[in-house]
Protein backbone atom coordinates (compact mmCIF):
# COMPACT_ATOMS: atom_id res chain seq x y z
CA UNK A 1 0.00 0.00 0.00
CA UNK A 2 2.89 2.36 0.68
CA UNK A 3 4.90 1.60 -2.42
CA UNK A 4 4.57 3.59 -5.64
CA UNK A 5 1.60 2.41 -7.75
CA UNK A 6 2.36 -0.50 -10.05
CA UNK A 7 2.04 0.06 -13.79
CA UNK A 8 -0.98 -2.24 -13.76
CA UNK A 9 -2.74 -0.19 -11.08
CA UNK A 10 -1.99 3.05 -12.91
CA UNK A 11 -3.35 1.68 -16.19
CA UNK A 12 -6.47 0.53 -14.36
CA UNK A 13 -7.05 3.96 -12.83
CA UNK A 14 -6.50 5.81 -16.09
CA UNK A 15 -8.79 3.40 -17.95
CA UNK A 16 -11.59 3.74 -15.38
CA UNK A 17 -11.33 7.52 -15.42
CA UNK A 18 -11.28 7.63 -19.22
CA UNK A 19 -14.34 5.40 -19.43
CA UNK A 20 -16.21 7.65 -17.01
CA UNK A 21 -15.15 10.79 -18.88
CA UNK A 22 -16.19 9.38 -22.23
CA UNK A 23 -19.49 7.75 -21.22
CA UNK A 24 -21.66 10.84 -21.99
CA UNK A 25 -20.15 10.94 -25.48
CA UNK A 26 -21.59 7.48 -26.07
CA UNK A 27 -24.99 8.16 -24.56
CA UNK A 28 -26.58 11.08 -22.75
CA UNK A 29 -29.73 9.12 -22.03
CA UNK A 30 -31.20 10.94 -18.95
CA UNK A 31 -31.98 7.67 -17.18
CA UNK A 32 -28.42 6.39 -17.64
CA UNK A 33 -27.02 9.72 -16.49
CA UNK A 34 -29.32 9.70 -13.46
CA UNK A 35 -28.27 6.21 -12.42
CA UNK A 36 -24.60 7.09 -12.83
CA UNK A 37 -24.99 10.27 -10.76
CA UNK A 38 -26.55 8.18 -7.99
CA UNK A 39 -23.72 5.64 -8.33
CA UNK A 40 -21.20 8.40 -7.77
CA UNK A 41 -23.04 9.98 -4.83
CA UNK A 42 -23.26 6.59 -3.15
CA UNK A 43 -19.67 5.85 -4.20
CA UNK A 44 -18.45 8.98 -2.39
CA UNK A 45 -20.52 8.10 0.68
CA UNK A 46 -19.29 4.50 0.63
CA UNK A 47 -15.64 5.57 0.23
CA UNK A 48 -15.92 7.89 3.22
CA UNK A 49 -17.56 5.19 5.36
CA UNK A 50 -14.88 2.76 4.27
CA UNK A 51 -12.28 5.26 5.49
CA UNK A 52 -13.53 5.05 9.08
CA UNK A 53 -14.54 1.40 9.10
CA UNK A 54 -12.34 -0.35 6.56
CA UNK A 55 -9.14 1.61 7.13
CA UNK A 56 -9.41 2.99 10.66
CA UNK A 57 -11.40 0.05 12.06
CA UNK A 58 -14.03 2.22 13.79
CA UNK A 59 -17.25 0.34 13.18
CA UNK A 60 -19.79 3.14 12.96
CA UNK A 61 -23.32 2.75 11.69
CA UNK A 62 -24.54 6.32 11.90
CA UNK A 63 -22.95 7.98 8.91
CA UNK A 64 -26.33 8.72 7.34
CA UNK A 65 -26.57 11.48 9.98
CA UNK A 66 -23.78 13.32 8.17
CA UNK A 67 -25.41 12.78 4.78
CA UNK A 68 -28.61 14.33 6.14
CA UNK A 69 -26.79 17.19 7.85
CA UNK A 70 -24.94 18.00 4.64
CA UNK A 71 -28.11 17.74 2.57
CA UNK A 72 -30.39 19.77 4.84
CA UNK A 73 -27.58 22.12 5.87
CA UNK A 74 -26.71 23.03 2.31
CA UNK A 75 -30.33 23.22 1.15
CA UNK A 76 -31.49 25.41 4.05
CA UNK A 77 -28.54 27.77 3.76
CA UNK A 78 -29.24 28.18 0.07
CA UNK A 79 -32.97 28.75 0.66
CA UNK A 80 -32.88 30.99 3.72
CA UNK A 81 -29.57 32.80 3.43
CA UNK A 82 -29.74 33.13 -0.33
CA UNK A 83 -26.24 31.72 -0.68
CA UNK A 84 -25.11 29.97 -3.84
CA UNK A 85 -25.25 26.17 -3.75
CA UNK A 86 -21.64 26.28 -4.96
CA UNK A 87 -20.81 27.71 -1.54
CA UNK A 88 -23.40 25.97 0.65
CA UNK A 89 -22.21 22.57 -0.64
CA UNK A 90 -18.94 23.14 1.24
CA UNK A 91 -20.63 24.77 4.23
CA UNK A 92 -22.90 21.72 4.51
CA UNK A 93 -19.78 19.56 4.45
CA UNK A 94 -18.25 21.66 7.22
CA UNK A 95 -21.44 21.36 9.27
CA UNK A 96 -21.33 17.57 8.92
CA UNK A 97 -17.60 17.55 9.68
CA UNK A 98 -18.18 19.59 12.86
CA UNK A 99 -20.92 17.16 13.90
CA UNK A 100 -18.46 14.34 13.18
CA UNK A 101 -15.92 15.86 15.56
CA UNK A 102 -18.62 16.33 18.17
CA UNK A 103 -19.86 12.75 18.05
CA UNK A 104 -16.31 11.47 17.49
CA UNK A 105 -15.21 12.81 20.87
CA UNK A 106 -17.28 10.39 22.97
CA UNK A 107 -16.91 7.56 20.46
CA UNK A 108 -13.16 7.48 20.56
CA UNK A 109 -13.25 6.73 24.26
CA UNK A 110 -15.34 3.60 23.71
CA UNK A 111 -13.37 0.48 22.94
CA UNK A 112 -16.30 -1.91 22.74
CA UNK A 113 -17.48 -2.13 19.15
CA UNK A 114 -21.14 -2.95 19.84
CA UNK A 115 -21.35 0.18 21.95
CA UNK A 116 -19.83 2.30 19.21
CA UNK A 117 -22.37 0.86 16.78
CA UNK A 118 -25.31 1.70 19.04
CA UNK A 119 -24.08 5.19 19.95
CA UNK A 120 -23.56 6.16 16.30
CA UNK A 121 -26.86 4.65 15.23
CA UNK A 122 -28.60 6.49 18.07
CA UNK A 123 -26.96 9.75 17.06
CA UNK A 124 -28.26 9.40 13.50
CA UNK A 125 -31.72 8.66 14.81
CA UNK A 126 -31.60 11.85 16.91
CA UNK A 127 -30.60 13.83 13.83
CA UNK A 128 -33.46 12.29 11.84
CA UNK A 129 -36.01 13.04 14.54
CA UNK A 130 -34.77 16.61 14.90
CA UNK A 131 -35.06 17.20 11.16
CA UNK A 132 -38.52 15.63 11.10
CA UNK A 133 -39.76 17.73 14.03
CA UNK A 134 -38.24 21.09 13.17
CA UNK A 135 -40.99 21.37 10.60
CA UNK A 136 -41.04 25.17 10.71
CA UNK A 137 -37.58 25.10 9.18
CA UNK A 138 -37.39 21.80 7.36
CA UNK A 139 -41.08 21.12 6.60
CA UNK A 140 -40.59 17.81 8.38
CA UNK A 141 -42.02 14.70 6.81
CA UNK A 142 -43.79 16.80 4.17
CA UNK A 143 -40.42 17.20 2.53
CA UNK A 144 -38.27 20.18 1.73
CA UNK A 145 -38.68 21.25 -1.88
CA UNK A 146 -37.70 24.18 -4.03
CA UNK A 147 -34.03 23.71 -3.23
CA UNK A 148 -32.02 26.03 -5.50
CA UNK A 149 -30.04 24.46 -8.31
CA UNK A 150 -26.37 25.12 -9.01
CA UNK A 151 -25.97 28.26 -11.13
CA UNK A 152 -24.77 27.62 -14.66
CA UNK A 153 -21.63 29.12 -16.13
CA UNK A 154 -19.85 29.33 -19.44
CA UNK A 155 -16.73 27.35 -20.19
CA UNK A 156 -14.33 28.13 -23.04
CA UNK A 157 -14.61 25.27 -25.58
CA UNK A 158 -17.67 23.57 -24.01
CA UNK A 159 -19.92 26.62 -24.02
CA UNK A 160 -22.79 27.14 -21.60
CA UNK A 161 -23.10 24.69 -18.73
CA UNK A 162 -26.45 24.62 -16.96
CA UNK A 163 -27.73 22.54 -14.09
CA UNK A 164 -31.40 21.81 -14.73
CA UNK A 165 -33.40 18.58 -14.44
CA UNK A 166 -33.31 18.42 -18.23
CA UNK A 167 -29.54 18.59 -18.39
CA UNK A 168 -28.17 15.67 -16.42
CA UNK A 169 -24.80 15.64 -18.16
CA UNK A 170 -23.50 18.64 -16.21
CA UNK A 171 -24.53 16.93 -12.95
CA UNK A 172 -22.74 13.83 -14.17
CA UNK A 173 -19.47 15.68 -14.67
CA UNK A 174 -19.81 17.56 -11.39
CA UNK A 175 -20.40 14.28 -9.55
CA UNK A 176 -17.42 12.78 -11.34
CA UNK A 177 -15.23 15.71 -10.25
CA UNK A 178 -16.34 15.26 -6.63
CA UNK A 179 -15.72 11.49 -6.82
CA UNK A 180 -12.22 11.97 -8.21
CA UNK A 181 -11.49 14.59 -5.56
CA UNK A 182 -12.72 12.29 -2.77
CA UNK A 183 -10.68 9.38 -4.02
CA UNK A 184 -7.63 11.58 -4.42
CA UNK A 185 -7.89 12.84 -0.83
CA UNK A 186 -8.43 9.36 0.60
CA UNK A 187 -5.64 7.75 -1.41
CA UNK A 188 -3.21 10.55 -0.54
CA UNK A 189 -4.07 10.27 3.16
CA UNK A 190 -3.91 6.49 3.32
CA UNK A 191 -0.60 6.24 1.48
CA UNK A 192 1.05 8.78 3.79
CA UNK A 193 2.68 8.15 7.14
CA UNK A 194 -0.63 9.15 8.72
CA UNK A 195 -2.29 6.40 6.72
CA UNK A 196 0.24 3.95 8.10
CA UNK A 197 -0.69 5.04 11.63
CA UNK A 198 -4.40 4.66 10.76
CA UNK A 199 -3.92 1.06 9.63
CA UNK A 200 -1.81 0.35 12.71
CA UNK A 201 -4.61 1.68 14.90
CA UNK A 202 -7.08 -0.62 13.13
CA UNK A 203 -4.91 -3.70 13.67
CA UNK A 204 -4.07 -2.99 17.32
CA UNK A 205 -4.80 0.12 19.36
CA UNK A 206 -2.51 -0.75 22.29
CA UNK A 207 0.41 -1.59 20.05
CA UNK A 208 -0.11 1.53 17.92
CA UNK A 209 -0.23 3.69 21.03
CA UNK A 210 2.95 2.10 22.36
CA UNK A 211 4.66 3.13 19.11
CA UNK A 212 3.75 6.79 19.52
CA UNK A 213 0.43 6.92 17.66
CA UNK A 214 -1.92 9.48 19.21
CA UNK A 215 -5.20 7.57 18.99
CA UNK A 216 -7.44 10.45 20.01
CA UNK A 217 -6.10 12.82 17.41
CA UNK A 218 -6.12 10.22 14.67
CA UNK A 219 -9.68 9.08 15.33
CA UNK A 220 -10.92 12.67 15.32
CA UNK A 221 -9.09 13.37 12.08
CA UNK A 222 -10.55 10.33 10.36
CA UNK A 223 -14.04 10.85 11.74
CA UNK A 224 -14.13 14.56 10.93
CA UNK A 225 -12.78 14.10 7.42
CA UNK A 226 -15.13 11.24 6.69
CA UNK A 227 -18.15 13.17 7.96
CA UNK A 228 -17.11 16.18 5.88
CA UNK A 229 -16.94 14.09 2.70
CA UNK A 230 -20.29 12.43 3.40
CA UNK A 231 -21.78 15.88 4.08
CA UNK A 232 -20.63 17.08 0.67
CA UNK A 233 -22.20 14.03 -0.96
CA UNK A 234 -25.42 14.87 0.90
CA UNK A 235 -25.32 18.50 -0.19
CA UNK A 236 -24.82 17.50 -3.80
CA UNK A 237 -27.72 15.07 -3.52
CA UNK A 238 -29.95 17.87 -2.18
CA UNK A 239 -29.24 20.28 -5.02
CA UNK A 240 -29.42 17.50 -7.59
CA UNK A 241 -32.83 16.15 -6.60
CA UNK A 242 -34.04 19.48 -5.17
CA UNK A 243 -36.35 17.66 -2.77
CA UNK A 244 -35.49 16.09 0.57
CA UNK A 245 -37.34 14.09 3.19
CA UNK A 246 -35.89 13.06 6.56
CA UNK A 247 -36.34 9.42 5.61
CA UNK A 248 -34.67 9.64 2.21
CA UNK A 249 -31.43 11.13 3.54
CA UNK A 250 -31.26 10.06 7.21
CA UNK A 251 -33.09 6.73 6.96
CA UNK A 252 -31.28 3.70 8.25
CA UNK A 253 -31.97 1.84 4.99
CA UNK A 254 -29.67 4.30 3.23
CA UNK A 255 -26.90 3.39 5.69
CA UNK A 256 -27.57 -0.30 5.18
CA UNK A 257 -27.24 0.01 1.40
CA UNK A 258 -23.97 1.88 1.80
CA UNK A 259 -22.63 -0.83 4.11
CA UNK A 260 -23.73 -3.48 1.60
CA UNK A 261 -21.91 -1.61 -1.17
CA UNK A 262 -18.67 -1.49 0.79
CA UNK A 263 -18.87 -5.16 1.79
CA UNK A 264 -19.75 -6.29 -1.72
CA UNK A 265 -17.04 -4.14 -3.31
CA UNK A 266 -14.30 -4.76 -0.77
CA UNK A 267 -13.87 -3.34 2.74
CA UNK A 268 -10.54 -1.63 3.32
CA UNK A 269 -9.70 -1.15 -0.36
CA UNK A 270 -9.66 2.02 -2.46
CA UNK A 271 -11.76 0.86 -5.37
CA UNK A 272 -14.09 -1.51 -3.50
CA UNK A 273 -16.63 1.08 -2.30
CA UNK A 274 -16.90 2.57 -5.81
CA UNK A 275 -17.24 -0.84 -7.46
CA UNK A 276 -19.82 -1.84 -4.84
CA UNK A 277 -21.81 1.36 -5.41
CA UNK A 278 -21.80 0.71 -9.15
CA UNK A 279 -22.77 -2.95 -8.91
CA UNK A 280 -25.54 -2.57 -6.33
CA UNK A 281 -27.06 0.61 -7.75
CA UNK A 282 -27.16 -0.80 -11.25
CA UNK A 283 -28.43 -4.10 -9.88
CA UNK A 284 -31.36 -2.58 -8.06
CA UNK A 285 -32.29 -0.65 -11.20
CA UNK A 286 -31.97 -3.77 -13.36
CA UNK A 287 -34.20 -5.70 -10.99
CA UNK A 288 -37.01 -3.14 -11.25
CA UNK A 289 -38.89 -5.43 -13.63
CA UNK A 290 -39.08 -8.13 -10.98
CA UNK A 291 -41.35 -5.82 -8.98
CA UNK A 292 -42.14 -7.64 -5.73
CA UNK A 293 -39.24 -10.04 -6.06
CA UNK A 294 -36.80 -7.19 -6.50
CA UNK A 295 -35.59 -6.94 -2.92
CA UNK A 296 -35.43 -10.70 -2.70
CA UNK A 297 -33.17 -10.93 -5.74
CA UNK A 298 -31.10 -8.01 -4.49
CA UNK A 299 -30.61 -9.58 -1.07
CA UNK A 300 -29.82 -12.96 -2.57
CA UNK A 301 -27.12 -11.52 -4.82
CA UNK A 302 -25.51 -9.67 -1.91
CA UNK A 303 -25.46 -12.88 0.10
CA UNK A 304 -23.92 -14.81 -2.81
CA UNK A 305 -21.23 -12.23 -3.43
CA UNK A 306 -20.32 -12.00 0.25
CA UNK A 307 -20.28 -15.81 0.50
CA UNK A 308 -18.07 -16.46 -2.49
CA UNK A 309 -15.97 -13.31 -2.33
CA UNK A 310 -15.83 -12.49 1.37
CA UNK A 311 -13.29 -9.77 0.80
CA UNK A 312 -15.30 -8.17 -1.99
CA UNK A 313 -15.55 -8.08 -5.75
CA UNK A 314 -12.23 -6.28 -6.11
CA UNK A 315 -10.48 -9.41 -4.86
CA UNK A 316 -11.99 -11.46 -7.69
CA UNK A 317 -8.83 -11.44 -9.78
CA UNK A 318 -6.70 -12.46 -6.82
CA UNK A 319 -9.10 -15.35 -6.18
CA UNK A 320 -9.06 -16.47 -9.79
CA UNK A 321 -5.27 -16.45 -10.06
CA UNK A 322 -5.12 -18.32 -6.75
CA UNK A 323 -7.47 -20.98 -8.15
CA UNK A 324 -5.36 -21.30 -11.28
CA UNK A 325 -2.23 -21.68 -9.20
CA UNK A 326 -3.88 -24.34 -7.09
CA UNK A 327 -5.01 -26.20 -10.18
CA UNK A 328 -1.55 -25.93 -11.67
CA UNK A 329 -0.10 -27.29 -8.45
CA UNK A 330 -2.53 -30.17 -8.45
CA UNK A 331 -1.82 -30.89 -12.09
CA UNK A 332 1.93 -31.18 -11.58
CA UNK B 333 20.90 20.18 36.54
CA UNK B 334 23.57 17.96 38.10
CA UNK B 335 20.77 16.46 40.08
CA UNK B 336 18.92 15.43 36.91
CA UNK B 337 22.06 14.10 35.25
CA UNK B 338 22.92 11.84 38.15
CA UNK B 339 19.33 10.79 38.78
CA UNK B 340 18.35 7.31 37.56
CA UNK B 341 16.86 7.18 34.06
CA UNK B 342 13.69 5.61 35.44
CA UNK B 343 12.33 5.77 38.96
CA UNK B 344 9.34 3.69 39.96
CA UNK B 345 8.29 5.37 43.16
CA UNK B 346 6.09 3.39 45.57
CA UNK B 347 3.67 2.06 42.94
CA UNK B 348 0.52 0.22 43.93
CA UNK B 349 -1.78 -1.12 41.22
CA UNK B 350 -5.16 -2.55 42.16
CA UNK B 351 -7.72 -4.08 39.83
CA UNK B 352 -10.86 -4.21 41.91
CA UNK B 353 -9.88 -6.47 44.79
CA UNK B 354 -6.70 -7.79 43.16
CA UNK B 355 -3.47 -6.10 44.21
CA UNK B 356 -1.24 -6.69 41.18
CA UNK B 357 1.57 -4.40 42.39
CA UNK B 358 2.06 -3.72 46.07
CA UNK B 359 4.10 -0.64 46.94
CA UNK B 360 6.95 -1.40 44.52
CA UNK B 361 9.89 0.96 44.12
CA UNK B 362 12.82 0.49 41.78
CA UNK B 363 15.44 2.58 40.02
CA UNK B 364 16.95 1.89 36.63
CA UNK B 365 20.25 3.59 35.99
CA UNK B 366 21.36 4.88 32.60
CA UNK B 367 23.01 2.09 30.59
CA UNK B 368 21.93 -0.67 32.95
CA UNK B 369 20.27 -3.97 32.11
CA UNK B 370 17.83 -4.94 34.84
CA UNK B 371 16.02 -8.28 34.91
CA UNK B 372 12.60 -8.72 36.50
CA UNK B 373 11.99 -12.26 37.67
CA UNK B 374 9.26 -14.01 39.52
CA UNK B 375 6.53 -16.64 39.28
CA UNK B 376 3.40 -16.33 37.15
CA UNK B 377 1.13 -13.57 38.37
CA UNK B 378 3.91 -11.84 40.32
CA UNK B 379 3.07 -8.51 38.67
CA UNK B 380 5.96 -8.21 36.21
CA UNK B 381 3.89 -7.42 33.11
CA UNK B 382 1.67 -5.10 35.11
CA UNK B 383 4.80 -3.21 36.17
CA UNK B 384 5.65 -2.76 32.47
CA UNK B 385 2.11 -1.59 31.74
CA UNK B 386 2.42 1.03 34.46
CA UNK B 387 5.84 2.19 33.23
CA UNK B 388 4.62 2.36 29.63
CA UNK B 389 1.41 4.18 30.57
CA UNK B 390 -1.20 1.53 29.79
CA UNK B 391 -2.43 1.66 33.39
CA UNK B 392 -2.34 4.66 35.66
CA UNK B 393 -1.17 3.37 39.03
CA UNK B 394 -3.57 3.46 41.95
CA UNK B 395 -0.79 5.00 44.08
CA UNK B 396 2.73 6.21 43.43
CA UNK B 397 4.66 7.99 40.70
CA UNK B 398 6.77 7.19 37.65
CA UNK B 399 9.72 9.48 36.94
CA UNK B 400 11.57 9.31 33.64
CA UNK B 401 14.73 11.41 33.27
CA UNK B 402 13.72 13.12 36.49
CA UNK B 403 10.34 14.16 35.09
CA UNK B 404 7.01 12.95 36.49
CA UNK B 405 5.27 11.06 33.66
CA UNK B 406 2.58 9.35 35.76
CA UNK B 407 -0.24 11.13 33.93
CA UNK B 408 1.18 10.71 30.42
CA UNK B 409 -0.49 8.52 27.77
CA UNK B 410 1.49 5.63 26.21
CA UNK B 411 2.10 7.49 22.95
CA UNK B 412 3.57 10.44 24.86
CA UNK B 413 5.85 8.09 26.77
CA UNK B 414 6.99 6.54 23.51
CA UNK B 415 7.94 9.98 22.24
CA UNK B 416 9.70 10.68 25.53
CA UNK B 417 11.84 7.57 24.91
CA UNK B 418 10.13 4.57 26.52
CA UNK B 419 9.58 1.58 24.22
CA UNK B 420 8.18 -1.84 25.05
CA UNK B 421 7.32 -5.23 23.65
CA UNK B 422 4.20 -7.15 24.62
CA UNK B 423 4.28 -10.55 26.31
CA UNK B 424 1.24 -11.52 24.27
CA UNK B 425 2.45 -10.20 20.94
CA UNK B 426 0.34 -7.60 19.19
CA UNK B 427 1.53 -7.42 15.60
CA UNK B 428 -0.39 -5.33 13.07
CA UNK B 429 -1.61 -8.48 11.37
CA UNK B 430 -2.57 -7.12 7.98
CA UNK B 431 0.61 -5.06 7.61
CA UNK B 432 3.84 -6.58 6.35
CA UNK B 433 6.86 -7.04 8.59
CA UNK B 434 8.48 -3.93 7.13
CA UNK B 435 5.31 -1.88 7.51
CA UNK B 436 4.98 -2.96 11.14
CA UNK B 437 8.42 -1.56 11.81
CA UNK B 438 7.68 1.55 9.73
CA UNK B 439 4.97 2.47 12.25
CA UNK B 440 7.62 2.79 14.95
CA UNK B 441 10.19 4.58 12.78
CA UNK B 442 7.60 6.91 11.22
CA UNK B 443 8.55 10.19 12.96
CA UNK B 444 12.20 10.04 11.95
CA UNK B 445 12.06 9.89 8.15
CA UNK B 446 10.64 12.27 5.66
CA UNK B 447 10.20 10.12 2.60
CA UNK B 448 8.47 6.76 2.43
CA UNK B 449 11.47 5.26 0.63
CA UNK B 450 13.86 6.25 3.42
CA UNK B 451 11.43 5.06 6.05
CA UNK B 452 11.12 1.70 4.30
CA UNK B 453 14.87 1.29 3.94
CA UNK B 454 15.52 2.10 7.60
CA UNK B 455 12.78 -0.30 8.69
CA UNK B 456 14.21 -3.09 6.57
CA UNK B 457 17.51 -2.57 8.36
CA UNK B 458 15.78 -3.10 11.71
CA UNK B 459 14.13 -6.27 10.38
CA UNK B 460 17.56 -7.46 9.35
CA UNK B 461 18.95 -6.85 12.86
CA UNK B 462 16.39 -9.21 14.39
CA UNK B 463 16.82 -11.80 11.64
CA UNK B 464 13.59 -11.19 9.75
CA UNK B 465 15.13 -10.03 6.48
CA UNK B 466 13.64 -12.96 4.59
CA UNK B 467 10.12 -12.02 5.77
CA UNK B 468 10.02 -8.33 4.83
CA UNK B 469 6.86 -8.48 2.74
CA UNK B 470 5.07 -11.21 4.67
CA UNK B 471 1.92 -10.03 6.49
CA UNK B 472 2.58 -10.25 10.24
CA UNK B 473 -0.38 -12.62 10.51
CA UNK B 474 1.77 -15.32 8.93
CA UNK B 475 4.62 -15.20 11.46
CA UNK B 476 5.43 -17.79 14.12
CA UNK B 477 5.42 -16.82 17.81
CA UNK B 478 9.19 -16.44 17.87
CA UNK B 479 9.15 -14.29 14.75
CA UNK B 480 6.41 -12.13 16.23
CA UNK B 481 8.49 -11.58 19.35
CA UNK B 482 11.42 -10.49 17.22
CA UNK B 483 9.18 -8.23 15.15
CA UNK B 484 7.99 -6.53 18.35
CA UNK B 485 11.60 -5.96 19.32
CA UNK B 486 12.44 -4.43 15.94
CA UNK B 487 9.36 -2.22 16.08
CA UNK B 488 10.28 -0.98 19.57
CA UNK B 489 13.90 -0.34 18.55
CA UNK B 490 12.67 1.69 15.59
CA UNK B 491 11.13 4.29 17.93
CA UNK B 492 14.69 5.22 18.99
CA UNK B 493 14.06 4.71 22.70
CA UNK B 494 16.27 5.53 25.67
CA UNK B 495 14.60 2.81 27.74
CA UNK B 496 13.50 -0.52 26.32
CA UNK B 497 11.12 -2.83 28.19
CA UNK B 498 11.31 -6.42 26.88
CA UNK B 499 8.59 -8.77 28.11
CA UNK B 500 9.72 -12.39 27.66
CA UNK B 501 11.23 -11.78 24.24
CA UNK B 502 12.86 -15.24 24.28
CA UNK B 503 9.55 -16.97 25.05
CA UNK B 504 8.51 -19.09 22.08
CA UNK B 505 11.70 -18.21 20.22
CA UNK B 506 13.48 -21.35 19.02
CA UNK B 507 16.63 -22.21 20.95
CA UNK B 508 19.02 -21.58 18.11
CA UNK B 509 18.04 -17.93 17.69
CA UNK B 510 18.53 -17.12 21.39
CA UNK B 511 22.32 -16.51 21.14
CA UNK B 512 21.61 -14.06 18.30
CA UNK B 513 19.10 -12.21 20.48
CA UNK B 514 21.58 -12.07 23.36
CA UNK B 515 24.20 -10.55 21.05
CA UNK B 516 21.64 -8.07 19.76
CA UNK B 517 20.73 -6.90 23.27
CA UNK B 518 24.42 -6.57 24.11
CA UNK B 519 25.00 -4.38 21.09
CA UNK B 520 21.96 -2.25 21.98
CA UNK B 521 23.41 -1.69 25.41
CA UNK B 522 26.73 -0.71 23.87
CA UNK B 523 24.85 1.94 21.90
CA UNK B 524 23.70 3.45 25.20
CA UNK B 525 20.26 1.89 25.54
CA UNK B 526 18.94 1.11 29.01
CA UNK B 527 16.97 -2.13 29.24
CA UNK B 528 14.56 -3.82 31.62
CA UNK B 529 13.77 -7.39 30.74
CA UNK B 530 11.28 -9.87 32.05
CA UNK B 531 12.82 -13.31 31.60
CA UNK B 532 12.37 -16.86 32.74
CA UNK B 533 15.46 -18.19 30.96
CA UNK B 534 18.25 -18.08 33.57
CA UNK B 535 21.01 -18.34 30.99
CA UNK B 536 19.75 -15.21 29.24
CA UNK B 537 19.56 -13.37 32.56
CA UNK B 538 23.08 -14.43 33.56
CA UNK B 539 24.48 -13.36 30.19
CA UNK B 540 22.82 -9.96 30.12
CA UNK B 541 21.62 -8.54 33.41
CA UNK B 542 23.68 -6.39 35.75
CA UNK B 543 21.01 -6.62 38.38
CA UNK B 544 17.95 -8.76 38.99
CA UNK B 545 14.83 -8.15 41.03
CA UNK B 546 12.73 -11.11 42.07
CA UNK B 547 9.07 -10.19 42.48
CA UNK B 548 6.40 -12.13 44.27
CA UNK B 549 2.81 -11.08 44.89
CA UNK B 550 3.41 -7.64 43.45
CA UNK B 551 6.35 -6.77 45.66
CA UNK B 552 10.14 -7.05 45.58
CA UNK B 553 11.20 -10.22 47.35
CA UNK B 554 14.93 -10.40 46.63
CA UNK B 555 17.34 -8.33 44.56
CA UNK B 556 21.03 -8.36 43.70
CA UNK B 557 23.18 -9.87 40.97
CA UNK B 558 21.43 -12.56 38.92
CA UNK B 559 23.48 -15.19 40.68
CA UNK B 560 22.64 -13.88 44.16
CA UNK B 561 18.96 -13.90 43.31
CA UNK B 562 18.99 -17.36 41.75
CA UNK B 563 20.71 -18.88 44.77
CA UNK B 564 18.76 -17.00 47.43
CA UNK B 565 17.17 -19.54 49.78
CA UNK B 566 13.70 -17.96 49.64
CA UNK B 567 13.74 -17.99 45.81
CA UNK B 568 14.96 -21.57 45.73
CA UNK B 569 12.30 -22.56 48.20
CA UNK B 570 9.57 -20.83 46.16
CA UNK B 571 10.61 -22.63 42.99
CA UNK B 572 11.08 -25.97 44.77
CA UNK B 573 7.62 -25.50 46.23
CA UNK B 574 6.25 -24.94 42.76
CA UNK B 575 8.13 -27.92 41.39
CA UNK B 576 6.72 -30.08 44.16
CA UNK B 577 3.24 -28.76 43.51
CA UNK B 578 3.71 -29.66 39.84
CA UNK B 579 4.64 -33.23 40.73
CA UNK B 580 1.49 -33.79 42.70
Ligand SMILES: Nc1ncnc2c1ncn2[C@@H]1O[C@H](COP(=O)(O)OP(=O)(O)OP(=O)(O)O)[C@@H](O)[C@H]1O
Pocket residue numbers: 351354355356374375376377378379380381382383423
Ligand atom coordinates in the same frame (compact mmCIF):
# COMPACT_ATOMS: atom_id res chain seq x y z
N1 LIG C 1 -6.26 -5.78 33.61
C1 LIG C 1 -6.30 -6.58 34.69
N2 LIG C 1 -7.44 -6.74 35.39
C2 LIG C 1 -7.48 -7.54 36.47
N3 LIG C 1 -6.43 -8.24 36.95
C3 LIG C 1 -5.26 -8.12 36.32
C4 LIG C 1 -5.14 -7.29 35.15
N4 LIG C 1 -3.85 -7.37 34.72
C5 LIG C 1 -3.22 -8.19 35.57
N5 LIG C 1 -4.05 -8.66 36.53
C6 LIG C 1 -3.69 -9.56 37.62
O1 LIG C 1 -2.55 -9.04 38.24
C7 LIG C 1 -1.67 -10.07 38.62
C8 LIG C 1 -0.30 -9.87 38.03
O2 LIG C 1 -0.34 -10.17 36.64
P1 LIG C 1 0.89 -9.95 35.66
O3 LIG C 1 0.42 -10.21 34.28
O4 LIG C 1 1.54 -8.66 35.92
O5 LIG C 1 1.87 -11.13 36.11
P2 LIG C 1 3.26 -11.57 35.50
O6 LIG C 1 4.24 -11.47 36.59
O7 LIG C 1 3.56 -10.85 34.26
O8 LIG C 1 3.00 -13.11 35.20
P3 LIG C 1 3.46 -14.05 33.96
O9 LIG C 1 4.80 -14.60 34.32
O10 LIG C 1 2.42 -15.12 33.95
O11 LIG C 1 3.47 -13.23 32.74
C9 LIG C 1 -2.34 -11.37 38.21
O12 LIG C 1 -3.01 -11.89 39.32
C10 LIG C 1 -3.31 -10.94 37.14
O13 LIG C 1 -4.41 -11.80 37.11
Ligand SMILES: [Mg+2]
Pocket residue numbers: 380381382423
Ligand atom coordinates in the same frame (compact mmCIF):
# COMPACT_ATOMS: atom_id res chain seq x y z
MG1 LIG D 1 3.81 -11.34 32.32
